[in-house]
Amino acid sequence: MSVILLGGSPSPQSSCNRLLQHIGDKLTLHGHPSTRIDVRELPAQALLRADTCEPGVARAVTLVREADAIVIATPVYKASYTGVLKLFLDLLPQDGLAGKLVLPVATGGSQSHVLALDYALRPVLSSMAARFILPSIYATSEQVAAGIGCGLRLAPPVAARVAQGVEQLAAELQLLGERAEQEEDLFEAPFAA
Ligand SMILES: Cc1cc2nc3c(=O)[nH]c(=O)nc-3n(C[C@H](O)[C@H](O)[C@H](O)COP(=O)(O)O)c2cc1C
Numbered sequence: 001m002s003v004i005l006l007g008g009s010p011s012p013q014s015s016c017n018r019l020l021q022h023i024g025d026k027l028t029l030h031g032h033p034s035t036r037i038d039v040r041e042l043p044a045q046a047l048l049r050a051d052t053c054e055p056g057v058a059r060a061v062t063l064v065r066e067a068d069a070i071v072i073a074t075p076v077y078k079a080s081y082t083g084v085l086k087l088f089l090d091l092l093p094q095d096g097l098a099g100k101l102v103l104p105v106a107t108g109g110s111q112s113h114v115l116a117l118d119y120a121l122r123p124v125l126s127s128m129a130a131r132f133i134l135p136s137i138y139a140t141s142e143q144v145a146a147g148i149g150c151g152l153r154l155a156p157p158v159a160a161r162v163a164q165g166v167e168q169l170a171a172e173l174q175l176l177g178e179r180a181e182q183e184e185d186l187f188e189a190p191f192a193a
Contacts, residue, residue, distance in 0.1 A: 001173045003027060003034035004067040008074035008085030010040045015141045016107040020073035022152045023105065023137075023162060027071075030170035034071070035063055039088045047087045061091055069101040069173055072121070076108035080120040089124060097130040101172050103165055104136040107144055114138050132172060137165045 005024045009016040017038065024034045037060045039047070046054035052061055064070065074081040089096075102125050104117045117136040125133050143155035154162065 001032060001068045001177050002066055003032050003173070004063055004070045005034045005036045006064070006070055006072045006085075006088070007036065007038040007040070008072065008082045008088070009038075010082060010084045011075070012040075014075070015139075015144045015146075016073050016075045016105070018146065018152055019107060019137075019139060019144045019154075019158075019162075020071060020105060022154070023071055023073075023103070023166060026162065026166040027170065030166060032069075032170055032173055037063060037088075039084045042088070047084075047091070050091055052091055057091065060088070064092060064096065067100060068176055069103070069169060070097070071103045071105060071169070072125075073105040073107075074117075074121065076106055076113045076116045079113050079116055081106070081116070086124075089128070092128065094127070095129040097125060097128040099129075099131050101132050101134065101169060101176065102130045103134045103169050105165075106136065106138050107141055108138065110140055134165060134168055134172070137161050 005020050007014070007017045007020050024036065027034055042056050042060060043054055045051070046057045052058055072085070074085045077083070104121050104125065106117045108114070108116065117138060122133055122136070139155070139158040143158045145153045
């Protein structure tokens with residue numbers, strides 16, 4: 001099962017990206033390693049011109065196409081997700097999330113826009129035919145403080161929400177894998193005897 005961590009923050013010192021990596025690390029502990037795409041690292045001109053032939057952009061689009069699950073993280077900007085993230089989502093086909101599990105994650109300056117993922121990003125993910133959009137994870141920057149070294153100090157409610165989200169995603173990935181195996185067996189069965 002292939003998992004993508006999609007980072008939508010333009011900021012180099014990003015609390016949102018730290019939270020995303022933390023979720024990726026937890027998923028690895030559940031047996032699901034991930035590959036990271038940070039939109040801010042993709043060539044800006046290719047993004048602005050929707051140039052899907054540019055090698056870096058083409059690779060990122062392919063990684064998303066081949067993924068079983070995507071954790072999409074964005075800071076809240078102007079009560080919505082970032083423009084940087086939208087630039088990348090607009091490069092994907094209209095059904096670019098078909099068959100995929102999606103876990104939306106956001107950080108914001110306060111709790112005022114706790115629903116931003118649900119009213120802004122979730123409709124976009126639905127329109128792109130995501131198979132299952134898991135309940136969102138939201139934290140304020142203060143709840144995602146940098147710890148010692150590269151670690152994170154999560155506020156207890158956020159830590160609980162992250163643990164729940166990771167467990168749910170891992171369980172869904174497990175089910176997806178089992179279903180894929182069953183389908184493979186069914187496909188092979190007529191030729192078995
Ligand atoms: C341009 C801009 C717009 C923002 N708009 C909002 C907003 O509407 N609501 C909010 O709660 N926080 C807002 N913030 C604060 C960020 O969401 C918050 O600091 C976030 O954790 C930053 O994540 P980052 O460290 O990954 O960049 C805004 C920050 C910036 C830079």
